Amino acid sequence: MVETRRSFDLTRLARTVAAGLIGAAGFLAVDAIYPTLGASSRLDLPTLLALVFTGQPDNIAAGVAIHFAVGLALALLYVYGEVYRFLPGRPWLRGVLYAFVIWVVHTVGMMPAVGLMANRMVEMGQVPSISYFVVRVGLIALIESLVAHLVYGALLGGISGATD
Secondary structure: OOOOOOOOOOHHHHHHHHHHHHHHHHHHHHHHHHHHHHOOOOHHHHHHHHHHOOOOOOOOHHHHHOOOHHHHHHHHHHOOOOOHOOOOOOHHHHHHHHHHHHHHHHHHHHHHHHHOOOOOHHOOOOOOOHHHHHHHOOHHHHHHHHHHHHHHHHHHHHHOOOOO
């Protein structure tokens, strides 16, 4: 049996990298808009990432860099792990569905764990609570996060154009 392998395609890689980085930027843009609408949970993602990964909540550059690295890694998984093949619809919709799954894993698994690790942020008064499952943050933070993830997914799928 002859095994067929997809040859390395520099254009595909460039589109994947662009999709991951632009999607991550879209996520942060959505996140930045919420305070201007007066309906923000005050959950500052770059500050949170900087605190959790460097121990320094003021290191915003590190938080943003970590966010872009995660966005890029998830894009590479989506395209080169061929996750998109298991999802229905047009490329942008596949990206949205992928991002929804990421949001569910993030919300159920990661945020409660981050909440336990980041109690210092609460003590510093940066946010009323870290975990989505604490009433003081509640539904607004869930909705904000969901919308930001779906924007990431739409951009990821649309720009990568990953199809069968």
